[in-house]
Amino acid sequence: MSNKITSFQLCSLMLINDIFVLFCLGGEISAATAAGFGIGSLIQFLFAIPLICMYKKRGTLNECGKVGEITLLAGIILWGGMLFSMLTKAGELVFIPFESFGKRGSIITTILIAVVCLYIASSGIKAMSRSAVIAAALGAVCLGIVVVSAVIHSDAVNIKSAEFTGFFRELSKGFALSGGFAGFTVLLGFVKDNITRTAVGYFIAKGIISAAVLITGVLVSGGIMEIVDFPIVWAAQLTQPFSVQRIDSLFLIVFTVFAVYSIAVQASAAEYLIGEVFPFIKRYRCSIILIIMAVIGAVSEKWRYLGIITAVLAVMGLIIVPIIYFIKRKIRV
Amino acid sequence: MKGNDYKKQRIYADLQQNLNYIKKITGHSTDILVNEFVTGGIKCAFLCCDGMLSSRAAADMVLAPITDLPKQANAQGLFDYIQAHMLLSADRSNPDNYGDLLRLIHSGFAVFVAEGANTALAFGVQGFSTRGVQEPSGEGNILGSHEGFSETIRTNLSLIRRRLKTPELVTKMMTKGSKSNTEICLCYMKDRVPPRLLDRIMKSLDEIDLETILSTGYIRPFVEKKSFELFNSTGLTERPDVVCSKLIEGRAVILVDGVPYGIIIPRLLCESFHTIDDYAHKPFYAVFLRWIRYGAFVLSFLLPAVYTAIVMYHPELLNSTLLMLLAQEEENAPLSLLTESFIVLIMYEVIREAGVRLPKPVGGAVSIISGLIIGDAAVKSGLVSTPLLTITALSVLGGLVVPDLNPQITLLRFAFLAAGGILGFFGISVLACAVLTNICGTEDYGFPFTAPISPFSSKGMGDTLFRMGFRKMQNRNFTVEEYHE
Numbered sequence: 001m002s003n004k005i006t007s008f009q010l011c012s013l014m015l016i017n018d019i020f021v022l023f024c025l026g027g028e029i030s031a032a033t034a035a036g037f038g039i040g041s042l043i044q045f046l047f048a049i050p051l052i053c054m055y056k057k058r059g060t061l062n063e064c065g066k067v068g069e070i071t072l073l074a075g076i077i078l079w080g081g082m083l084f085s086m087l088t089k090a091g092e093l094v095f096i097p098f099e100s101f102g103k104r105g106s107i108i109t110t111i112l113i114a115v116v117c118l119y120i121a122s123s124g125i126k127a128m129s130r131s132a133v134i135a136a137a138l139g140a141v142c143l144g145i146v147v148v149s150a151v152i153h154s155d156a157v158n159i160k161s162a163e164f165t166g167f168f169r170e171l172s173k174g175f176a177l178s179g180g181f182a183g184f185t186v187l188l189g190f191v192k193d194n195i196t197r198t199a200v201g202y203f204i205a206k207g208i209i210s211a212a213v214l215i216t217g218v219l220v221s222g223g224i225m226e227i228v229d230f231p232i233v234w235a236a237q238l239t240q241p242f243s244v245q246r247i248d249s250l251f252l253i254v255f256t257v258f259a260v261y262s263i264a265v266q267a268s269a270a271e272y273l274i275g276e277v278f279p280f281i282k283r284y285r286c287s288i289i290l291i292i293m294a295v296i297g298a299v300s301e302k303w304r305y306l307g308i309i310t311a312v313l314a315v316m317g318l319i320i321v322p323i324i325y326f327i328k329r330k331i332r333v
Numbered sequence: 334m335k336g337n338d339y340k341k342q343r344i345y346a347d348l349q350q351n352l353n354y355i356k357k358i359t360g361h362s363t364d365i366l367v368n369e370f371v372t373g374g375i376k377c378a379f380l381c382c383d384g385m386l387s388s389r390a391a392a393d394m395v396l397a398p399i400t401d402l403p404k405q406a407n408a409q410g411l412f413d414y415i416q417a418h419m420l421l422s423a424d425r426s427n428p429d430n431y432g433d434l435l436r437l438i439h440s441g442f443a444v445f446v447a448e449g450a451n452t453a454l455a456f457g458v459q460g461f462s463t464r465g466v467q468e469p470s471g472e473g474n475i476l477g478s479h480e481g482f483s484e485t486i487r488t489n490l491s492l493i494r495r496r497l498k499t500p501e502l503v504t505k506m507m508t509k510g511s512k513s514n515t516e517i518c519l520c521y522m523k524d525r526v527p528p529r530l531l532d533r534i535m536k537s538l539d540e541i542d543l544e545t546i547l548s549t550g551y552i553r554p555f556v557e558k559k560s561f562e563l564f565n566s567t568g569l570t571e572r573p574d575v576v577c578s579k580l581i582e583g584r585a586v587i588l589v590d591g592v593p594y595g596i597i598i599p600r601l602l603c604e605s606f607h608t609i610d611d612y613a614h615k616p617f618y619a620v621f622l623r624w625i626r627y628g629a630f631v632l633s634f635l636l637p638a639v640y641t642a643i644v645m646y647h648p649e650l651l652n653s654t655l656l657m658l659l660a661q662e663e664e665n666a667p668l669s670l671l672t673e674s675f676i677v678l679i680m681y682e683v684i685r686e687a688g689v690r691l692p693k694p695v696g697g698a699v700s701i702i703s704g705l706i707i708g709d710a711a712v713k714s715g716l717v718s719t720p721l722l723t724i725t726a727l728s729v730l731g732g733l734v735v736p737d738l739n740p741q742i743t744l745l746r747f748a749f750l751a752a753g754g755i756l757g758f759f760g761i762s763v764l765a766c767a768v769l770t771n772i773c774g775t776e777d778y779g780f781p782f783t784a785p786i787s788p789f790s791s792k793g794m795g796d797t798l799f800r801m802g803f804r805k806m807q808n809r810n811f812t813v814e815e816y817h818e
Binding site: 004006008009096097109112113116119120123124126127128130131133134135242245246247248249252253256257260261264 | 643646647649650651652653755756757758759760761762763764765766767769770771772773774776781783786787788789818
């Protein structure tokens with residue numbers, strides 16, 4: 001049984017990760033943030049061009065040597081840790097029952113998520129990607145309801161109210177939250193469809209969806225941006241389609257499902273890389289990775305520059321891997 | 334006689350030694366009848382299993398003609414004469430070892446052995462009592478055929494052949510089970526079935542080394558993946574028309590003697606929601622019914638969990654009127670909602686099990702006791718709230734809409750209830766991710782269980798989410814190979 005996935009499945013996996021990051025996006029956002037994320041996607045696509053060329057020439061990560069693979073692995077594990085951290089921080093706001101238990105609640109939530117991620121990642125990339133498509137479709141429906149109701153409740157004045165925080169700052173923010181690239185670099189090699197079309201499709205979808213979600217967030221919570229921790233979560237909570245009942249719980253479902261798949265996809269990619277880099281580790285690869293990620297997630301609050309390090313590693317992984325591949329190929333020729 | 338040593342032993346030429354050996358193997362079993370006689374000047378013996386053959390057919394078709402033969406030089410001459418001049422039965426065999434000989438006797442064949450012959454002659458005159466072709470008990474329909482499989486494999490094959498009168502339909506009979514010698518039959522359309530699928534099924538069947546095969550459950554683990562799968566990747570049906578439709582789609586079907594079900598390989602999840610009536614109704618109505626089934630399936634395992642989660646953790650999802658109503662009802666219940674839900678569900682499972690196991694005449698009493706007395710009394714005494722009982726009843730009814738998936742639905746209902754009751758929607762979502770991955774990971778012989786939804790195939794949607802008309806379907810030429818990954 002081959003482990004090949006379709007471009008649609010890869011895009012679903014990666015977009016779930018990107019949307020989850022948007023949910024957990026802290027601090028103030030403005031129209032510039034949406035523009036920063038949108039244009040950031042375009043720049044990130046330019047960075048990905050050498051990688052696309054590498055896979056088009058039937059290159060593999062194996063041929064790039066351990067430096068590239070270890071860089072990617074480090075990027076993926078750090079990013080996984082950050083995802084755990086984001087989940088814990090934003091989880092309290094979207095009401096995960098255990099979060100009200102304080103630190104103990106966070107630990108229980110993390111363990112539960114990690115166990116499910118372990119199961120999903122160890123089920124294989126095919127099972128994970130197939131289920132991710134269904135999860136993404138269901139998520140899109142729930143999210144669609146939230147967005148439509150947000151649009152109804154939106155106020156254009158909020159765009160002006162939100163503090164304009166400078167385009168380049170927002171662009172760098174978009175980059176700092178692109179740690180999922182390392183996973184993308186690995187998983188692109190599993191795609192059986194046209195690699196270029198897959199990558200182009202993903203980056204376009206990423207840019208559009210990120211911008212749309214952010215703009216919706218600004219339209220709803222722009223006026224109170226100074227007092228909210230997580231603007232997208234707040235936007236979801238402020239927008240209710242019905243007058244007599246609330247649909248916050250729908251957002252909780254999307255949030256949880258996307259959190260699980262975001263972490264599982266990183267664990268799965270890291271598991272593959274561990275197999276390549278440390279072939280002597282035959283068992284418990286996924287468990288080891290998830291434990292490391294969870295620990296990083298727990299202690300990452302104290303690491304001030306973790307986001308930047310992760311983004312740098314991810315982008316480096318994106319560039320270094322094809323560079324090493326092409327240099328080695330040149331030498332061989 | 335130890336184990337199966339006798340199976341490969343060649344038949345003795347000495348008649349007395351031969352008969353003694355057979356008696357020894359069978360432990361002088363009273364149902365093995367041995368009658369010695371002389372025909373054509375040669376000492377012979379007629380062997381059969383009491384109750385397995387039709388006495389009348391054996392007497393008229395075999396015994397009468399065979400006991401009146403012209404004189405022959407030796408046993409071989411006698412057998413050659415019978416073979417060349419007498420058509421005693423369409424189903425004939427020449428066993429040369431005791432394994433085959435006894436299998437044929439036990440299958441209802443009339444067997445002749447003769448002095449000096451180290452082979453035997455067997456004639457199929459089976460006449461054991463069987464259940465006739467009746468309406469399927471579990472796959473009811475309104476507009477389609479009302480014939481269902483019975484326990485006799487030959488009858489079942491005839492039901493399929495009557496619907497597919499084409500030389501492309503191939504049936505491969507084999508015997509499995511070292512003690513039961515159960516006949517199993519692999520059916521397929523040779524122009525439709527993917528050759529790789531066929532090879533792999535044959536290899537899987539070769540792995541069977543069981544002593545007995547008493548139901549399809551004995552074979553299914555061998556033709557399904559070894560890893561843990563919540564849902565079966567092979568299907569069961571007791572309808573010959575369903576088997577025919579699957580064969581046309583390039584699937585293989587295994588029939589087991591003594592079991593009124595056929596195993597369909599591979600099976601897809603979406604097929605559990607299809608019925609033969611879908612193809613008899615107008616497409617728009619068929620689509621409506623199909624969506625009802627999809628909805629009922631989701632409700633069947635999620636409804637109690639969602640209700641519990643909403644009432645316990647997410648009451649904001651309810652409008653105020655409904656919230657007040659539920660609060661009032663739950664206020665009087667002495668147990669927590671989660672415990673109450675578990676009790677009601679377990680109560681239902683006990684009643685269901687009792688209804689299935691009890692003799693039919695008592696079944697009515699069970700439904701009266703359970704439905705009227707226990708249900709009514711539980712609500713009136715305040716032990717269980719009315720909304721919870723309604724939710725449980727709806728959920729259970731939903732599960733009955735897709736009887737094929739009932740075992741999985743039952744377990745998932747409990748699992749989701751626990752997750753929803755302890756962790757609210759967070760727990761339901763987390764468990765849903767794991768279950769979804771398990772379902773999507775179910776795959777046998779390279780055919781994903783969740784196809785054509787994921788991996789998505791727009792072509793497959795015509796008979797999954799919708800039901801296109803036959804004018805369009807006739808040009809579709811669909812085979813299951815399209816879903817192979």
